[in-house]
Amino acid sequence: MSRKYKFHDNDKLYFISFATVYWIDVFVREEYFQAIIDSWKHCQQEKGLEIYGWCIMPSHVHMVIGSKKDKLEDIVRDMKKHTSLTLKTIINNSNFESRKEWMMWMFERAGKKNGNNKMAVLAAA
Numbered sequence: 001m002s003r004k005y006k007f008h009d010n011d012k013l014y015f016i017s018f019a020t021v022y023w024i025d026v027f028v029r030e031e032y033f034q035a036i037i038d039s040w041k042h043c044q045q046e047k048g049l050e051i052y053g054w055c056i057m058p059s060h061v062h063m064v065i066g067s068k069k070d071k072l073e074d075i076v077r078d079m080k081k082h083t084s085l086t087l088k089t090i091i092n093n094s095n096f097e098s099r100k101e102w103m104m105w106m107f108e109r110a111g112k113k114n115g116n117n118k119m120a121v122l123a124a125a
Contacts (some may be wrong), residue, residue, distance in 0.1 A: 007072040013052060014072065018080065019060035021110035024103060028058050031090055037062065039083040047075045 007014055020026045027033050033056060043049035048069020055062045067075055091097055092104060 010067055010072055013064055013066045015062070016076065017060060018061050022106055023059040023107060025058040026087060026091075026103075027061075029097070031094075032087055035086045035090060036041050036083050039079050039086065041076050042082070043079050048080070049075050049079070124125050 046068045050066040053064040088107060091100055095099055
């Protein structure tokens with residue numbers, strides 16, 4: 001099954017869901033939670049992302065989204081890529097993350113299994 005989002009009509013609202021690789025509980029610290037919120041704010045301001053509802057769980061995210069500007073598949077792709085890179089940087093530079101080595105190892109492992117990523121954090125659900 002394709003891991004890419006397919007949106008057929010940019011004028012409609014869509015429910016999307018995506019998870020961290022291996023369903024790792026990433027969104028349990030304020031810094032990680034804030035990284036995804038900041039990414040959404042950027043996409044709203046710069047790409048026209050419209051968010052109508054969302055729920056961030058420890059290992060996955062649900063959203064109801066739309067856009068009257070950029071294509072949704074481009075927005076979601078860019079948002080996930082940016083968020084993954086930001087989360088990896090925060091985790092790797094963290095002095096407080098007790099699971100850092102294990103998480104980075106798991107992200108790298110997932111990235112090697114997926115030819116599109118060097119080191120993944122987020123995946124389509």
